Amino acid sequence: MFASFVFALQMLTRIQIGSPVFEERRFGRGTVFFPIIGIILGAVLYIIHFLTAGRFPDLVRGAFIFAAMVILTGGMHADGLMDSMDALFSGRDRKKKLEILKDVHVGAFGVVTLVTVYILKYALITGLCGTSRIGWLFIFPTTARWGMVYVIRFFPYLWEEGLGKAFARHTGNVEFGLATVFLGLTAAVFWSWPGFIGLLGLAFLVHLWGWGVTRTLGGVTGDIYGATAELLEVATLLCLYIIPSNI
DSSP: OHHHHHHHHHHSSOOOOOOOOOOHHHHHHGGGGGHHHHHHHHHHHHHHHOOOOOOOOOOHHHHHHHHHHHHHHHHHHHHHHHHHHHHHHHHOOHHHHHHHHOOOOOOHHHHHOOOOOOOHHHHHHHHEEEEEEETHHHHHHHHHHHHHHHHHHOBBBOOSSHHHHHHHHHHHHHHHHHHHHHHHHHHHHTTHHHHHHHHHHHHHHHHHHHHHHHHHHHOOOHHHHHHHHHHHHHHHHHHHHHHHHOO
């Protein structure tokens, strides 16, 4: 299982530890650890939050935390968001949308969506920096990566090959269940029982997203996985204004 953890860490972040021999099943089962990767990201964000407290205004602290997320993930999810939005908002038929999804070039819809999402995320992070709570630093990256596991498990993968196919093939009820347990433990520590109401609402939004994408495209892809993470981070941050973390 350690190899699966390393694969997940290398896939979702720029953090590189070890060089396990690639084996599809171990790689695909790495989804179990997606929420744990979120916790690791949250720990790094907490360190930045702690070191900048009292030394910089919230606007600057928010920028540090936001930039850290982009750097730590290598902007991979942002690329998926742009490609997904270009396809979904193109107004073309399904065949053309799938061609756009495969296109390496970025269009106007993708750029506008990314800028909007990033502005929202920065503003929400900055606002939360002004509170005395720190649980949100762990909750939003963990929930977003669990959302990826949800989409991987419950919606069909479109392409015949690719790394996303390995996740789809080897993520079953056990993997999803364990990922959900890790998310639940995170919520229990940092969000207490009201947070579980928030998680149910966020899970419903993830399901609607996956259902809508599948209805439009016929399934999901690695780009959709990345878009899920970006959008769910914003949704979770918004939710944290309604149901604040308990720490």
